[in-house]
Amino acid sequence: MNNTINMFPKKNLPRWIIILIDLFISAFSLAIAYLIRFDIKADDAQWRLELGIVKYSIIVFFAVRLIVFFSFGIQKGIVRHTSTSDFKRLFLATTTSSVIFVILGIVRYNWIDNYYLFPSSIIVIEYVFCFFFLAVSRFIVKLLYLESVKSSSEQQLVLIYGAGVSGLIAKRIIEKDVRINLKVFGFLDDNNRISGNRIEGVEVFHTSKLEEILQKNKIHQVIIAIQNLDPEKRSCIVEKCIDAGVEVKKVPNPKSWINGAFTTNQIAQVNIEDLLGRTPIVLNQEKLADGLKDQVVLVTGAAGSIGSGIVRQVLEYRPKLVVLLDQAESAMYDLEFELNQLKDIPPFEIVIGDICNEERMELLFDTFKPSWVFHAAAYKHVPMMELNPSEAVRNNVKGTKILVDLSNKKAVHKFVMISTDKAVNPTNVMGASKRIAEIIAQAANNGQTQFITTRFGNVLGSNGSVIPLFKRQIEQGGPITVTDERITRYFMTIPEACQLVLEAGIMGSGGEIYVFDMGKSVRIVDLAKKMIQLSGLELGKDIEIRFSGLRPGEKLYEELLNDAENVQETHHPKILIASEREVDEKVYDKIERLLNAVGKTDNLSLVQMMKEVVPEFISNNSEYSVLDKK
Known part of the structure; x- marks a missing residue:
């Protein structure tokens, strides 16, 4: 630290010393005012005459200044930390005391000895100099203090x-x-x-x-x-x-x-999200408002990243009621607490429940009578679903079918399903289960309900995604684990994904699979390197990247379209429609057999049945790869 810091005591100066200094500045200003008035040329006779007139005025001068300064508390501020409010008090105190001098001067002239307290020119000049010196003295002390506490090292x-x-x-x-x-x-x-x-x-x-x-x-x-x-x-x-x-x-x-x-x-x-973000999407706000206003909206998987994002955005369009459904009790508690902090939002209802519980779901539909369903509930973690294919089928396939059947039965207006790019040419159980869910939703589009599917890639910062994982690993000092140096993924932000889901829901008339423009794919290893740099660390010195190898079912790159699918443009440049693929009608019988087999057969047999429903499902780096060789 600089040596100048020694000029400042550890304790603040006593207030009485500050008052004395301020009174000295006032006296000094008064002296300057008289010197200016007499052009610094007055002789002894003039000074003696003037002193005889104002000798009692000087006592009044100090008394008034002392009382006014105390009244405004200008001595209470810590000089080294003087702020604009302190300068304001200085101005008011100086102005008030000068006004009092004028008033007392009028009183003296009219009722005492026909002399003013001080000549008008003296009051004006003293006022200007007094405020100037009081303010400058505090500013200089503050400046010296700030400089003294700055490090002597290069800034x-x-x-x-x-x-x-x-x-x-x-x-x-x-x-x-x-x-x-x-x-x-x-x-x-x-x-x-x-x-x-x-x-x-x-x-x-x-x-x-x-x-x-x-x-x-x-x-x-x-x-x-x-x-x-x-x-x-x-x-x-x-x-x-x-x-x-x-x-x-x-x-x-x-x-x-x-x-x-x-x-x-x-x-x-x-954040890395700031680096990967794109120009905000402009939605058709009028159509969204018309479509959702005064409607009962059901959001499944409402506590998840996408589900909660949809809830927040749907609430902005003033629906009659939003029903939040999820089986994750703790996450739902957090979301409910967050929503309760918001002001002037439409009513919402929290429902804890499992989409695979058909009786519970039918009671929910009968109770709330939703006209819109946004289906975001799903198991999404690839390695976990490779180990638990029966749960992937039960939740992602059976749960979807229950909601689809109830939506048709209860005459829901629109059903919007959130799918994934992993459903395209799936290489894992999770992706195959979502592709089967897509088939179910498309096949049901022959009644009053319009079934719409939306398909997009990875969402920045969503639960369990790579970015929160990398953040935790960086905080722990590493290493950052990347499965393969070549692996790439598409990314979009949670608000962006939710906005596109809403827009697709409005523009869809049933049966469509909407594909979102995800921009350029990003190499995961490059993502890790940039996150290291944004954290102020140096790769190879502060933290390492370790390659762990592809996990079971994991792709090197993701696709948004199957080879058999073409796309057509919509009015929104970021939303495309995948052409509907013809599905063999026998596939619906295969889906029924698959659902009946859940919990009754081994993993290998269950996955074999999934491959029969989705012929393009070719396992990658997985124990189920043996099924593809038959």
Whole structure:
């Protein structure tokens, strides 16, 4: 630390000393006022005459200042931490005492000796100088203190992306926080008109100069301070910083500031979701509102990542009632608590239940009479379902069939099933079970109910997905485990996936399989490397990546379409319709036999029956691969 810190005592100065200093400043200001009035040329006779007139006024002067200063409590503020509220009190105290001088002067002139307390020019000049010196003295003490507590080591340079209000707040907070050794190097902004200017002494650079600045200067950190930044632009900024080895952080949304105040502790790490995000999807809000308003909506798997996301978005369209169904009691408790914190939302009902319990489900349909069903309940973890195929069939196939049959029986208006890209040319039990569920939903589309299937890939940050796993492994110091260096996956955010499900539900008329544009596939190993960099760690030095080999049933890459499927465009560029494949009618008998076999036969026989229903189901790296050789 700098030696200047020794000039500040560990304890704050007593208040009486601060009052004495303030009174000395007042006396000094009064003396300057008289010197200015007499042009510093007055002779002894003039001074003696003036002193004879104001000798009692000086006593009143100090008495008034002392009382007013105490009344406004200007001595209570810790000088080294003077704030704008302290300056406001100084201004009010100085102004009040000067007004009192004027009033007392009028009283003296009219009722005592025909002299004013002080000449008007003296009061005005003293007022200006007194407030100026009081404010400057506190500012200088604060400045010296801030400099004294700064580390003597070289300060780390920070770039703030966004020269708006949020960026300015971030700058001030960084400069004010004596615990950190950061210095704001400059602002980055997309606005050409302000580039090259200075804001509060800090230069503004155009965003296009980011790479040049990072190359020429030892920038330690870039802070993104633009709220609602276009995801593609944010991704570009983060990528450039990662490539340059520069840490990236962001200013959180003001809604999350603690008690409306922002501190440096709240400047958060940029997430991998910020890097992979795309331009927000614009939905047909009017149609969604018309379709869901005053309807009873049932969401199965409501406590899961996708299910809870659908619940949150459906509530925005003012349905009559939202029924939340899941068998995960603890997760449902958390979701209920979250929803109860929201204001002015439509009513919702929590139902704990198993979609495979037919009697329970029929009672649910009879009680609430849903007109919309969003079916998100499913077992989704590939390795677990490889070990437990009977549960995959029971939950993903039988549970879906129960809901589909009840929807037709109870004249539900629309049934939207959430499927997965793993249902395309499945290589595992989970994917095959979802493909069978798709077949069931499509086959039922011959009554009043419109059955719609949506199919997409991995969802960023969903329960059990790779990103939360990598985060835990990084927090534990590694290693990060990746199954194969070549493996790739498609990703989309939870809100994006839920928005597309709602949009597909509105535009569907029954029988369609909607496929979502997932953008470019991402190599999982590249994802791991970027997460390491975003965490401020160095691969090979702080943490390792270990390749564990493909898990049973796992693909190197995912597909959204089967070879026999073509697509047609819709009005939404990110939503396509997969052409309906012809299914042999004998397959429905095979599905019945499969469902009857659950819990009554061994795993190998059950999986063999699944392969008969889904001929393209070819197991990969699995014990069931022996069935494909027959």
